[in-house]
Amino acid sequence: MAKSELEYITGEVILGQDWTEIKKLPDTDFKLSNKTQPFENLGLSIKDRDKKTYYTKGYVGVTRLKDKNNCNILCPNTNKEYILNIKPRFEGLNPIKMINELKDDDEFLIYLSSDKKEDINNLEDNTLFHFYENEAPIEIDGGFIEEGNIISTVLYINLLTEICKRNLMGKMQKHEENLTGKVKGKIMFNKNINSNLVRGRKDRIYCQYQVYSIDILENQILKYGLYKAKKIINEFFREISSDIKRNIAYCEKALENVTFRKISLQEINISKVSGFYSNYKQALKFAKMLIEGVSIDAYGNVKKVCVTPYAINMQKLFEFYIRKVIKNEIKDKYKNDLVLEPYDKKFNILYENRDKKDRKLFVETYLADNVIPDILLRYQDGKYMALDVKYKRYDKYDTRDDTLQILAYGMLFDCEHIGLILPEQIIDSPIRRQEYRLDIRSSDKNNKKYYHEIIISEENKRNILSNIIISKCTKK
Template identity: 30%
Template sequence: MIELGEQYGYNKPQGYEHIDKHSALLEGRSYSKSIQQGPNRAYCYNIFYDATDEVEYKFETSYFVGVDWIVENKLPIYVYPKLDRDTKEVDYLTMLFTAFKEPQNYEHLDGLCEIDFDKPSIAINQSQDLLTPLLFVQFLNVLKRIVQKGLKKSYYKVSKNLNARVKGKILINDTIRKNHLKGNILSTYCQYDEYGVNNIENKVLKKALLFTISSIQNMKGVDTSALKHLINFVKPAFSLVDSDVDIKLLKDTKSTGIYREYNLALKLAKTILKKYGYNIVQTNRESIKTPPFWIDMSKLFELYIYSKLKERFSGYKEVTYHKKFNYLEPDFILNTNDGKVKMVVDAKYKPRYHNDNISTEDIRQISGYARLKKIYDFLKYDTSQVIDCLVIYSNQDANRKNFTEDNFNLDKELEYNRFFKIGIELPIKTV
């Protein structure tokens, strides 16, 4: 397995010190992996081969972390969350917990991770399993929202052996085979409708919850205290729900209104069950197999920033998230109730912005948003003035208080009018 940190050789590919033991499998070829990200494709890794170069193989990773095949069934690659310091990793689970403090983020999880169940699974150590904790954090947080509102009730079919009475439809074959042939003449198998929480949707959620609990109990090298707290909160609500369910019977229905979280919860539940092959024994193993997957750290950073902005600007609708204007979709628009802050904001998971200027490409993108007439109308802004633009980037040297001060303690981009940037410190864990 080739192991690299994210943003390894970013925009300046570099060699890999252990390449000699893998070069035969690479067979003197270049490799790349990209996934769909909105209307465009974004690369996860590139491997460049040049026989004329002193360093024949050069590697480049971007903002995705995960596990995948370079050469299927022969050579996998593992890209882990990495800061620009040798002993630290981004604590992506803490970032996700923070993101879930803002309920609107539940509507923006598409694209956070991609899982390829069609490819062969890859054997990894449990410490390399970035996907499973991510799925559990999402799943348990969505269950928490569901439990807070109350489990969905609906009509569902019940089959029971009733004594000396009949209810609903008589199941003739079962009654004869299981009762009459055994001399039990007074009992009848019946099928009828009941109304309550023991419906198929809640059964699937309960089954996935049991898989989640079993797996978390066997996790090593991961702080599971917050997950266990969530389990203690949601588990009692499913006490009247069975877990014996055929997931194939779950219809693709879409819940709306107060039950809209069910759509995401059921999607995550099916993913968790599929990952373990519907066999709970698989949750007890230290060395595991995982389908190839990629987690978009730039998307996670955006979710994290939204929660932080809502924490900083707590007024009604002061932060607008991913509103479309003429098919363009800025990350955030700030419009405080007192009218003092009106700006277009973009989250960039680029720590290099601490020392470097913002790239021309990013300047053009954000400035383009800030010149739209519909955004001027939305902010009720005088078109003779320039709307402020702000880039929020990751910076481990940033003072956490900077993000909560009234003026944001912004840094100006000297070459551009009314363009600002500010760094935010990310949670880290020691490797």
């Protein structure tokens, strides 16, 4: 959609939930998600082609509804675009609060990287979120504006901080100056005559020369984007971490010699970066989102906030959120007893094999290294507790695969306590905690494991470990 000015669109909103059938859709063929493009139409898929039964997948967010030709679908009655707005099916989970909890996590950048390396400039293939960058901003009511903007704002501040810690990009620019007693560069004869000779100032020479300056368009865009990001934070997220405040102050100081001015969309489109400063690319993308999405009046107040269409992977968000909650609980209660293993740490699978030279001896042989439990906690004595985070509804018919998975983790890491962490299934229901003792048949009579199912609610989220730990962390 070509546009010379920012275009804010309010469309006909179709509400739905993740992993749920979507009803009241227009009668057309939609663009469906697939393995290579999982974010298409927020994961829309078809279950029954004859009945045209459509289901969503595990993504929440907002986007324009697209047909199979990737064209926007218009409502025939109002001629407005259809806007697909998907919310979590577990009403007790608030994506804004979850993202807000994550924004100062020390592993936040690793969560966003597809290869689990802390590279904030490699976000295209991350599994947590997706921005539809080529779409015009959408103006809708409700918290979904906040969700998209808190992601883009926090990421932008982190990106900009990383840039400011390095040398800011600069360029050679022409500079004119009326010098005293010396010549630098080339003499501007006409200006020298008008400014000096006709006034009897023969001691001065008007010159033009090249200087290296960071006051260039790309840095001016970043500074204006920081101004918009700060406005969003002050408007919606007043309770922010000290790290973000410190990063904002650091960026403002680093950019103090860059001119602050209003930036147009056309100027953003002509900005260029390459080579050594390729780390600017992602920051400029997010700056564009913020500049497009925030409208500020003449008094400096936020007049209108729109959002670039986006999708959030709720399974990943729930997993990362639980990791942060557990980190907080360890810090408050168990910092001398438990350690949460890093998210990007891989564990080798070994098996006992007979030694080739001495067949009576058994040696550990490497098999694979792709075992990465969601939550792996290590006690002081080296023992482990393994927990798996599942964003799904649960009943007695669909737990087998998941319990076998966590049981395999328990066997691999010799855990006494294993379990699943699930979202609250019914609003205002009592907190449910199930515990089972599993006796594993082996020659070791003490080989027993305790299996837990912990249902997370707003009330008990600060006591996940307290619901599981029986005696290891309390007995000395």
